[in-house]
Amino acid sequence: MEDIDMSQRKKEPIDIYYSLSRLSALDVKWADLFDANAASFQRSHENPFYQLIVAVEGPIRIEAGNQRYTLQSGESLLLLPWERHTGWDRGERQGLFFWTQFSSNPEISLFNNTTVPDLNIVHMEKTELRTTANSHEDLLVIPKLHLSRRRFQLLELFEKLVSESNAPKGYFRFHQTLLLGEILRSIANDFLEQSHHDTTFPVSYITYRKLVNHLNNFFDKDVNRGSLEMNLDRKYEYLCQVFKKYSGTTIVQYVHQLQVQRAKHLLLSSDKTIGEIGEEVGILDSFYFSRIFKRFEGISPQHFRNQSQLPNA
DSSP: OOOOOGGGSOOOOOOOEEEEETTOEEEEEEEEEEETTSGGGGSOBOOSSEEEEEESSSOEEEEETTEEEEEOTTEEEEEOTTOOEEEOSTTSOOOEEEEEEEEEESOOEEEOGGGSTTOOOOOOOSTTSTTSOOOSOSEEEEESEEEOSOHHHHHHHHHHHHHHHHSOOSSHHHHHHHHHHHHHHHHHHHHHHHHTOOOOOOHHHHHHHHHHHHHHHHTTSOOOHHHHHHHHOSOHHHHHHHHHHHHSSOHHHHHHHHHHHHHHHHHHHOOOOHHHHHHHTTOOOHHHHHHHHHHHHSSOHHHHHHHHTSTTO
8 A cells, every 4th residue: 555755745734623423323425526627616515414525636626614725636625514615726627536425423523623732542431331321532533634645545445435325235325334434534543643643552451441341241250359360360459450440430349230230131021039130140148139239229129120010110
């Protein structure tokens, strides 16, 4: 894959950035290849969707938001919904560009420019925990204007996207969504590399993920100091420290949360006794199990089951 020598052209200032949630629902509306020499390019355009433009052959001279851009091959421009744009520098030969219109839920947000130099892209979220809801904190940062050093990879993805749009078959919309996600990821990753941001996660976070995975799979067994040290090859004190740092809770507390989570499912989906359910989730003493359950749910296991059986429950 050929890289572009960034020193070979004068770089235009890149001072606008957007953030895209990793959980965004992307929906491609249209995609195509356009010849910038067409007369229609000189007309003013706007639409209710996001629009991503990537130059195949430069130059592409486009004006958007009172700013004029000259795009070279592999350079992308992200336009917001209803952002008016048109071609400029009439009369000069121009190239071709790919474009796609898409929606995003949640919406793409303006990223605080002042935080970009100190951007911390390494997000240690709590989403590894089974008991935590998904979060939109882990954001992709996408420049409004960006010249990719991996233009052939980017253009190949866009070519596939356009092919799906022009010759739809099967689950083409789903495939378009995947391709758009790859295109945006390619731009975001290339921006990170060019910005020289450290994207390496600390060793302690890797240990934390291994620990969470172990607890998720063996919470119903005897999760004790010895078994954790043997399976994770780390001292128990260190494991407790790491878990607290990234999860905000303790190992014991999280194990109890997992046990109660599983117990709630069994209470609603089986006719097992309270004692049997307690044993299945790893708590042999039924009285202790009821106490743990009430601590998290505010009611006893039996009361929880009875409530679920009420007509309006």
